[in-house]
Amino acid sequence: MAAGKKRMRPGEFVTLWISRLVIWIVIVLTVLPMLYVVTASFNPTQAYFSSSLIPSQPSLANYQALFQQGQFVVWLRNSTIVGLSLGVGQLLITATAAYAFSRMRFFGRKNGIMFLLILQMFPNFLTISVIYYALAQWGLLDNLWVYILVQMGGSAYNIWLLKKYFDTVPRELDEAAVMDGAGHWQIFWKVVLPLARPMLVVIFFFTLIGSFSEYILAGTIIQSASNYTLGLGLYSLIANQFAKNWGEFAAAALLSALPLTIAFGLLNRWIASGLVAGSVKG
Numbered sequence: 001m002a003a004g005k006k007r008m009r010p011g012e013f014v015t016l017w018i019s020r021l022v023i024w025i026v027i028v029l030t031v032l033p034m035l036y037v038v039t040a041s042f043n044p045t046q047a048y049f050s051s052s053l054i055p056s057q058p059s060l061a062n063y064q065a066l067f068q069q070g071q072f073v074v075w076l077r078n079s080t081i082v083g084l085s086l087g088v089g090q091l092l093i094t095a096t097a098a099y100a101f102s103r104m105r106f107f108g109r110k111n112g113i114m115f116l117l118i119l120q121m122f123p124n125f126l127t128i129s130v131i132y133y134a135l136a137q138w139g140l141l142d143n144l145w146v147y148i149l150v151q152m153g154g155s156a157y158n159i160w161l162l163k164k165y166f167d168t169v170p171r172e173l174d175e176a177a178v179m180d181g182a183g184h185w186q187i188f189w190k191v192v193l194p195l196a197r198p199m200l201v202v203i204f205f206f207t208l209i210g211s212f213s214e215y216i217l218a219g220t221i222i223q224s225a226s227n228y229t230l231g232l233g234l235y236s237l238i239a240n241q242f243a244k245n246w247g248e249f250a251a252a253a254l255l256s257a258l259p260l261t262i263a264f265g266l267l268n269r270w271i272a273s274g275l276v277a278g279s280v281k282g
Helices: 010-041 061-069 071-103 109-120 124-138 144-151 156-167 171-179 184-195 197-213 216-221 230-238 246-281
Strands: none
Touching (some): 010 246, 061 071, 071 156, 109 156, 124 144, 124 216, 144 216, 171 184, 230 246
């Protein structure tokens, strides 16, 4: 045995191999469904499951159908508009609210954020009937921007997370800025916010993921096919009682993951540091 290497005890050796086995089982359980989705996307028979992972006659017909009809491009455009609008809006609401809770003194500050967290613990579907009734009364159904506005309010957890991060920024920096004549807005924009850039990227990215996968509110508010998001569009492919386009559904599901994959690749450096910072400082 090489010098400096520590011999593992029998119990540690068993624990190590059990951990490796569990990790490999989790990997297989995660990858196997994805393989079936990839297989179905290249299967021209519209069957979701087949006897083999490789179709006997692989084809790009499902991908061609999505783009020939033009529906997937519309869904992707609408989801991109919703995702980017929600991401930017959430950053503005979250950052300003978190700064107020972290740096300012006002009535209700101590328990206000906890009250918001308690409200957000109730699932969105509990308020679906109220949202639908209110929008129907005001004639605001089937509007993409109304759908964005309805989702914009669910940010209490992000406010709490960013507030905890702001609390770790030394107050001495604020005091130094005040000595230079800076007000709250200058301190927020030029001192605190740049230091929280990784956490802001994390909030933006997870908001983007949530908007791409959201279905309940979209199915309640959006009614016309021209306003469908990816969630509604994918469901429409398999909602027909007599014909379910599983092949096109699988192809659309894979293509839907591409924008998020690209965004993750571009933002990976800030996402990693933001998650680490959140786990340590939050």
